[in-house]
Amino acid sequence: MAQTSKSPFTFGRIMRLSSFQIGSAMGDILVTSIWNRVMISNFGIPAAPVSLLIALRYLLSPLSLWAGHLSDTRPFLNTRRTGYIWVGRAMMLLSLPLLALSLGQLQHTQSDFLGWAYATISSLLYGIGTLISGSPFLALVRDSAPRKKQGLAISTVETILIIFFAIVGIVFSLWMKEYDAAVFWQMVFITIGVGGFFWFFAIAGAEKRIERDRQAGLLETPTAQDRHAFMPTLKKIWQDPRTRRFFFFLAVATLSAWAQDAILEPFGAEAFHLPFDRTTRFNSYWQTATVLTLVIGSYAWRRRPPEQQASIAKWGLGIMAAGILALAAAAFFNQVHVLELALFIFGAGFGVYTFGGLSLMAVMASDKEAGAYLGLWSISVVLFKGLGTFVGGGLRDIFLLSLKLSPGLSYGLVFVLEAVGLVTAVFILSRLDVIGFARDVGRVISRTDAQISLAD
Numbered sequence: 001m002a003q004t005s006k007s008p009f010t011f012g013r014i015m016r017l018s019s020f021q022i023g024s025a026m027g028d029i030l031v032t033s034i035w036n037r038v039m040i041s042n043f044g045i046p047a048a049p050v051s052l053l054i055a056l057r058y059l060l061s062p063l064s065l066w067a068g069h070l071s072d073t074r075p076f077l078n079t080r081r082t083g084y085i086w087v088g089r090a091m092m093l094l095s096l097p098l099l100a101l102s103l104g105q106l107q108h109t110q111s112d113f114l115g116w117a118y119a120t121i122s123s124l125l126y127g128i129g130t131l132i133s134g135s136p137f138l139a140l141v142r143d144s145a146p147r148k149k150q151g152l153a154i155s156t157v158e159t160i161l162i163i164f165f166a167i168v169g170i171v172f173s174l175w176m177k178e179y180d181a182a183v184f185w186q187m188v189f190i191t192i193g194v195g196g197f198f199w200f201f202a203i204a205g206a207e208k209r210i211e212r213d214r215q216a217g218l219l220e221t222p223t224a225q226d227r228h229a230f231m232p233t234l235k236k237i238w239q240d241p242r243t244r245r246f247f248f249f250l251a252v253a254t255l256s257a258w259a260q261d262a263i264l265e266p267f268g269a270e271a272f273h274l275p276f277d278r279t280t281r282f283n284s285y286w287q288t289a290t291v292l293t294l295v296i297g298s299y300a301w302r303r304r305p306p307e308q309q310a311s312i313a314k315w316g317l318g319i320m321a322a323g324i325l326a327l328a329a330a331a332f333f334n335q336v337h338v339l340e341l342a343l344f345i346f347g348a349g350f351g352v353y354t355f356g357g358l359s360l361m362a363v364m365a366s367d368k369e370a371g372a373y374l375g376l377w378s379i380s381v382v383l384f385k386g387l388g389t390f391v392g393g394g395l396r397d398i399f400l401l402s403l404k405l406s407p408g409l410s411y412g413l414v415f416v417l418e419a420v421g422l423v424t425a426v427f428i429l430s431r432l433d434v435i436g437f438a439r440d441v442g443r444v445i446s447r448t449d450a451q452i453s454l455a456d
Contacts, residue, residue, distance in 0.1 A: 013144060014144075014145075014153060014156055014157070016201070016202055017140075017141055017144065017153075017157060017202055017203065017206065018156065018157050018160040018202075019198045019201065019202045020137065020157075020198060020199060020202035020203060021157065021160045021161040021164050022164055022168075022194065022195065022198045023089070023191070023194065023195025023196065023197075023198045023199045024161055024164075024195075025161060025164035025165045025167070025168045026164075026168050026190075026191040026194065026195045027092055027096070027126070027191055027195055028165070029165065029168045029169050029172055029283070030096065030099070030172070030187060030188070030191055031054065031099065031123075031126060032054055032261065032262070033169060033172075033265060033280060033283055034172060034176070034184070034187070034280060035099055035103070036050050036051075036054060036262050036265070036266075037265035037266060037269065037276070037279060037280070038103060038179050038184075039103075039106070040262075040263075040265075040266040041265070041266045041269040041270060042179045043103075043106055043107060043110060044110070045106065045110050046397050046401060047262060047263055047266065047392075047393035047394070047396045047397050048390070048393050048394045048396075048397045050262060050393060051262040051263075051389050051390045051392065051393025051394065052390050052393070053119055053120065053123040054123065054261070054262055054386075054389055054390075055262075055386035055387065055389040055390040056123045056124060056127045056386070057123070057126065057127025057128070057130050057131060057386065058127075058382050058383055058384075058385050058386020058387070058389065059383065059386045059387070060127055060128060060131055061131065061378075061379050061382035061383045061386070062379060063128060063131040063132060064131045064132075064134055064135045064378060064379070064382065065135070065378070065379060067084055067088075067131060067132045067133075067134075067135050067136055068135030068136060068139060070084065071084050071135070071136040071139055072139070079207050080136075080143075080207060081136040081137070081139055081140040081143070081203075081207060082140070082203055082204075082206065082207055084132060084133060084136040085133040085136050085137050085140070085199075085203060086133075086199070086200070087129075087132060087133070088128075088129040088130065088131070088132035088133025088134070088136075089129060089133050089196070089199040090129070091125045091126070091128060091129030091132070092125065092126050092129035092130060092133075093192050093195070093196050094125055095121075095122040095123070095124075095125035095126035095129065096122070096126075096188045096191060096192055097188060097192075098118045098119075098121055098122035098125070099118075099119070099122045099126075099188065100181075100184055100185050100188045101115075101118045102115050102116070102118035102119035102122060103115075103181065103184060104181060105118060106119070107181070131382075135378070137203070138157075140203060140206060140207070141153050141157050143207075144206065159291060159294055159295070162287050162290055162291050162294070163291050165283060165284070165287045166283075166284040166287045166288045166291065167284075169280060169281055169283050169284035169287070170281055170284050172187065172280060173276075173277040173278070173280035173281045173284075174277065175187065176276065176277070176280075177275060177276055177277040178275070178276045178277075179276060237376065238376075240437075242364075242432060242433060242436075242437045243364070243376075245428065245431065245432050246360070246364050246377075246432055247376065247377070247380050248428060249425055249428040249429050249432060250357075250361075250377060250380040250381055250384070251380050251383075251384040252384075252421055252424055252425045252428060253317060253353070253357070253421075253422065253425035254380065254381050254384040254385050254388060255384040255385075255387055255388035255391065255421060256388065256418050256419075256420075256421025256422045256424075256425060257320060257350065257353075257388065257418075257422065258384075258385045258388035258389055258392070259388045259389070259391055259392035259395075259414065259417070259418045259421070260324070260327075260392055260414075260415070260418060261385075261388065261389045261392065262389050262390075262392055262393045263392050263393055263396050263411065263414065264279075264282050264283065265279040265280065265282060265283075266279075266396075267327075267331070267407075267411045268282060268339065270400075270407040270411075271331055271334075271407040271408045271411055272334075272336045272339075274336070282339075282343060285340055285343040285344055285347065286323075286343040286344065286346050286347030286350065287347060288344075288347065289343070289344045289345075289346075289347030289348045289350075289351065290347045290348070290350045290351040290354065291351065292348070292351065293347075293348045293349075293350075293351025293352050293355070294351040294354060294355055297312070297351065297352060297355040298355065301355065307363050307434060307435055307438040308435075309355070309356040309359035309360055309363070310356070310360060310429055310432070310434050311356075312352060312353075312355060312356030312359075313352075313353050313356030313357050313359075313360060313429060314356075314426045314429055314430065315349075315352055315356075316349050316350065316351070316352030316353025316354070316355070316356055316357075317349065317353050317422045317423070317425050317426045317429075318349070318422075318423070318426060319345060319346075319348055319349025319352060319353075320346050320349035320350055320353060320422050321349070321419040321422040321423050322345055322349070323342050323343065323344075323345030323346025323347070323348070323349055324342075324346055324415045324416075324418050324419045324422065325415070325416070325419045326338055326341065326342035326345060326346075327339070327342040327343070327346070327412075327415045328411075328412040328413075328415035328416045328419070329342075329412075330342060331407075331408045331409070331411045331412035331415065332408060332409065332412045334408055360434060361377045363434060363437070363438050364377070364434070364437060364438075365377075365441075392414055392418070395413070395414045395417065396410060396411065396414055399411075399413050399414065
């Protein structure tokens with residue numbers, strides 16, 4: 001029994017699992033920051049088809065729920081999680097050379113069939129691989145920690161991902177200041193080598209360690225799951241109007257927050273003629289601010305009951321809207337010196353919203369159907385992140401290419417609409433009774449209990 005007092009959630013273990021995110025950050029920066037900038041700004045290809053290819057993985061988001069369910073119920077390659085993770089990451093590695101080949105073909109002719117075929121196959125491989133491996137990896141992280149620390153384990157791994165987004169963005173921007181096909185191929189091979197190594201190293205043997213901890217009584221043994229109960233449970237959950245309203249809130253907030261994803265670097269290039277290395281760092285600026293506010297918020301609001309995080313989420317959305325409006329003002333009035341400050345404000349708000357939003361996702365779920373609730377929220381976030389990416393690119397094309405507006409006015413109008421969406425999400429959340437839902441599912445018995453929790 002003395003063994004059970006020892007926690008397997010050690011700093012070394014969580015750092016090893018978190019090293020998995022090095023490859024994730026390298027691949028995502030290469031695909032969603034560098035490749036799309038080259039396609040849109042260097043090759044002059046409309047943003048809509050490029051955004052659609054980037055958004056494919058988000059549009060296929062139900063695959064993540066399916067893969068997570070399979071990793072719960074059907075072992076693969078003699079493992080619960082690891083086999084699914086490695087197959088998915090292998091698909092992502094295979095997609096990267098096709099990405100470079102697509103640039104080689106489309107550099108000379110925008111309508112080159114082979115170039116678009118390479119790009120489409122690459123996007124599908126990368127997206128499907130991400131979705132197949134993503135939820136089993138988070139499940140593996142959850143499995144590795146005691147129940148009371150499972151949320152901390154997942155949030156730590158996700159925070160590390162954001163940190164590496166910033167680091168990789170800066171490194172890649174210094175590596176390739178202007179587009180060069182040979183340098184892009186170097187980035188592809190380095191990402192395959194370094195990312196592939198950490199995708200293997202981070203989780204190799206992890207399930208054996210988890211099983212040893214379970215046998216020692218350090219971790220709970222998972223209960224058997226009823227495969228046939230999923231659809232009736234999902235139907236029951238969706239019948240609650242508060243569930244539908246929260247789903248809609250996540251959809252509007254996520255779509256609005258990510259409408260800038262595919263057009264941020266082209267915005268700097270086309271509206272201000274900024275060099276390649278400076279626009280590549282745009283994501284690093286706002287993601288660094290996100291990490292800072294997440295860390296500060298985790299300390300400042302650590303004693304605040306999750307049922308009372310709605311106001312935090314609303315403040316975060318408001319700050320994000322202010323940052324996006326500052327970007328719009330920079331575009332309208334040609335104020336290039338405002339860009340970095342606006343991105344920092346947006347990122348700070350994103351961190352505040354992320355802290356509050358993750359807490360609300362945990363609250364808007366009963367203990368009995370937690371997996372179904374969280375699966376539904378994950379689909380909302382991932383699906384509308386993809387739609388937001390596509391909508392942002394499509395609006396840019398309408399304003400810039402169809403209506404022939406100036407770059408500053410075109411991008412500024414997209415940012416204004418994005419800010420309107422963020423404010424709309426605040427309004428939707430204001431009409432959602434989070435405390436009432438939490439009370440109904442047994443999380444909060446009374447408002448007095450919530451206040452006692454806050455005081456503690």
